[in-house]
Amino acid sequence: MLAKTYSYGINGLDSYPITIEVDVSNGLPATIIVGLPDSAVKESKERVRTAIKNSGYKYEPRRITVNLSPADIKKEGPSFDLAIALGCLAASKQIDLNCLDDYAVLGELSLDGHVKPVKGTLPIALSMADRFKGLILPAENALEASVARNTNIYPVKTLNEVVNLLSSPERLQPFTANIDSLFAQANHYDVDFSDVKGQAFVKRGMEVAAAGNHHILLIGPPGCGKSMLAKRFPTILPDMTLAEALETTKIHSVMGLLRKKGGIVATRPFRSPHHTTSAAAIVGGCSNPRPGEVTLSHNGVLFLDELPEFNRDVLESLRQPLEDHKVTISRANKSVIFPSRIILICSMNPCNCGFLSDPRKNCNCSQAQIQRYLSKISGPLLDRIDIHLEVPALLSNELLSPKKEEPSHSIKERIVKARSVQQERFESEKVTYNAYMTPSQIKAFCYVDQEGKRMLKMAIEELGLSARAYDKVLKLSRTIADLDNEQNILAEHIAEAIQYRSLDRNWWG
Ligand SMILES: Nc1ncnc2c1ncn2[C@@H]1O[C@H](COP(=O)(O)OP(=O)(O)OP(=O)(O)O)[C@@H](O)[C@H]1O
Ligand SMILES: [Mg+2]
Numbered sequence: 449m450l451a452k453t454y455s456y457g458i459n460g461l462d463s464y465p466i467t468i469e470v471d472v473s474n475g476l477p478a479t480i481i482v483g484l485p486d487s488a489v490k491e492s493k494e495r496v497r498t499a500i501k502n503s504g505y506k507y508e509p510r511r512i513t514v515n516l517s518p519a520d521i522k523k524e525g526p527s528f529d530l531a532i533a534l535g536c537l538a539a540s541k542q543i544d545l546n547c548l549d550d551y552a553v554l555g556e557l558s559l560d561g562h563v564k565p566v567k568g569t570l571p572i573a574l575s576m577a578d579r580f581k582g583l584i585l586p587a588e589n590a591l592e593a594s595v596a597r598n599t600n601i602y603p604v605k606t607l608n609e610v611v612n613l614l615s616s617p618e619r620l621q622p623f624t625a626n627i628d629s630l631f632a633q634a635n636h637y638d639v640d641f642s643d644v645k646g647q648a649f650v651k652r653g654m655e656v657a658a659a660g661n662h663h664i665l666l667i668g669p670p671g672c673g674k675s676m677l678a679k680r681f682p683t684i685l686p687d688m689t690l691a692e693a694l695e696t697t698k699i700h701s702v703m704g705l706l707r708k709k710g711g712i713v714a715t716r717p718f719r720s721p722h723h724t725t726s727a728a729a730i731v732g733g734c735s736n737p738r739p740g741e742v743t744l745s746h747n748g749v750l751f752l753d754e755l756p757e758f759n760r761d762v763l764e765s766l767r768q769p770l771e772d773h774k775v776t777i778s779r780a781n782k783s784v785i786f787p788s789r790i791i792l793i794c795s796m797n798p799c800n801c802g803f804l805s806d807p808r809k810n811c812n813c814s815q816a817q818i819q820r821y822l823s824k825i826s827g828p829l830l831d832r833i834d835i836h837l838e839v840p841a842l843l844s845n846e847l848l849s850p851k852k853e854e855p856s857h858s859i860k861e862r863i864v865k866a867r868s869v870q871q872e873r874f875e876s877e878k879v880t881y882n883a884y885m886t887p888s889q890i891k892a893f894c895y896v897d898q899e900g901k902r903m904l905k906m907a908i909e910e911l912g913l914s915a916r917a918y919d920k921v922l923k924l925s926r927t928i929a930d931l932d933n934e935q936n937i938l939a940e941h942i943a944e945a946i947q948y949r950s951l952d953r954n955w956w957g
Contacts, residue, residue: 450471514536525567563605574598588707590623631693640680696713731765756821756822
């Protein structure tokens with residue numbers, strides 16, 4: 449006999465419906481799964497067989513054929529186990545359910561018949577709409593799928609529970625969560641900018657970066673607080689909107705990272721991959737493309753600590769996502785696009801030993817060693833980083849000072865204001881932040897007065913500012929003027945912006 453059940457697969461960040469056909473017929477005992485299964489799907493026959501037996505049913509010693517349709521898309525992962533098991537029970541007439549057509553089913557089975565959590569339930573719930581009466585899924589995924597508010601969610605714990613519920617579907621109770629309170633609860637950071645003593649110049653630079661969405665390079669001796677500052681950066685970014693939270697949550701759902709985060713990502717992600725991470729893990733990859741770190745930090749911060757230690761190919765692979773705010777990954781049979789709207793923070797020492805810029809310690813590196821160390825960062829990558837901040841070693845009196853530092857929430861207020869100025873300015877444009885302005889937009893929106901022009905000319909001629917730095921200075925000046933709520937860019941804004949490009953001159957000039 450033939451039975452049909454329904455489930456969903458994941459392609460990139462989107463889902464697609466899958467029909468699972470199970471046929472039990474006479475023949476030599478064997479279970480065959482067709483429809484481009486990967487090895488996790490192929491292994492599901494062993495899990496399904498044992499789970500069925502251990503749940504008190506019989507696994508027929510006959511020829512069982514399972515077809516996952518559409519048959520031309522590669523199926524991945526163990527999430528079809530539960531739907532296959534229900535199909536096997538229905539096809540072998542051990543259960544008689546009329547409502548199998550009404551529900552989509554997701555879940556991995558353990559050998560004792562328990563239903564284990566799977567990846568990607570949020571994009572699946574988001575795409576379901578009215579096609580089914582609801583989604584039956586592992587209890588541990590209920591919270592993340594309910595965030596979609598798009599379909600009925602029915603959490604289950606065991607195979608037996610699913611069979612019992614489907615035998616009398618009027619007993620099915622949809623799971624609901626209060627998304628607004630979930631969102632409010634999860635919106636909390638454990639760190640704060642007030643933890644960082646001194647470093648007023650660096651903090652101001654980070655404020656400018658947060659206001660205009662500029663990327664940052666922090667350069668300084670060991671222990672000066674680069675990592676500490678970077679970790680606190682998300683706390684001064686404006687709160688995530690629900691739409692942004694859903695975009696980011698969807699990505700984390702596909703990667704199975706949500707269970708510890710209470711169903712929704714409500715704080716801006718801060719990802720800090722180790723410098724041995726491969727290019728595929730940073731930008732995304734695999735034969736069935738998965739999001740990489742640049743996508744996992746979408747709407748948040750990607751922090752590359754010890755930048756020169758990263759492989760050259762990793763750094764070069766960042767160029768497209770930084771330019772386009774998305775990553776396109778093409779494989780022989782498909783191409784997927786992952787979003788990547790991030791602020792990149794890089795940190796590095798100025799030389800191999802790290803003490804070149806530390807007045808209290810001697811640097812042992814030769815000029816050639818320093819050059820070799822710095823040349824690991826290519827010009828085109830440096831070109832995409834608007835703000836270069838030299839982080840000085842902290843003096844003992846600053847460290848011991850009882851002075852209270854400004855907390856994140858009060859810095860954030862200024863940033864929210866500056867961003868609303870940008871929102872108004874770019875209302876009819878495609879870009880959203882000053883950092884994303886095109887050359888023609890720079891021309892249109894960055895009017896500089898005579899005094900400012902004179903200062904720019906001096907910077908180019910006397911400070912040796914490169915042509916590439918020129919546009920950056922204008923964009924940065926625009927952001928600084930927005931923080932000041934000034935319509936026009938003034939000379940003082942240009943002067944501050946030039947300071948954030950000084951590394952061009954000091955280290956790479
Ligand atoms: N401005 C500061 N205020 C308070 N504590 C600080 C400050 N700067 C550094 N520290 C202390 O020093 C520790 C080391 O700082 P951090 O790890 O950020 O240095 P780093 O610049 O990243 O060094 P490295 O180059 O070795 O990675 C911090 O955990 C913190 O305890
Ligand atoms: Mg560090």
